[in-house]
Amino acid sequence: MSRSHFSRAFKKATGHSPRDWFQLARLTRAKELLEQTDFSITQVGMECGFADQPHFTKIFSRKFGMPPGKWRAKEKPQRKRPPNTPGVIKRTPTCAATARKSHSPAASAGV
Structure with a gap:
């Protein structure tokens, strides 16, 4: 099969040229x-086969309308702050036995 025949058949089957399909996959x-x-x-660009960051950014921006850093900031789920943020001290027992011991009358009487 010739290269041009393959390209035509591929585009007919996928709707994309082999080059465009591969670039979209990357x-x-x-x-x-x-x-x-x-x-x-x-x-990220290197992992996806781009020669350098400027080329990756150019191709990404052309396809998605914004550079990859801006896309990441918009799309990546925001990380929640850990429950014990500075200035907030939250003491919780690590197990039920510890909770029972610290709140029992015998523990407060010093027995």
Whole structure:
């Protein structure tokens, strides 16, 4: 099968040229990495096969309308602050036995 015949058949089957389909697959993976990891933009681009960060940013921006860093800030779920934030001391027993011991009358009588 010739290259041009393959390209026509591929585009007919998928709606994309092989090059565009592969680039979309790389960009889709990049979006997953941006959302699910703390990799730098450069690391994400390299993991997805882009030669360098500027090229990755250019292609990503062209496809999705914003640079990857801005997309990440918009799409990545915000991390919740830990329950014990500075200035807030919250003491909770680690098990039921500890809770019973500290609140029993014998414990407060010093017995």
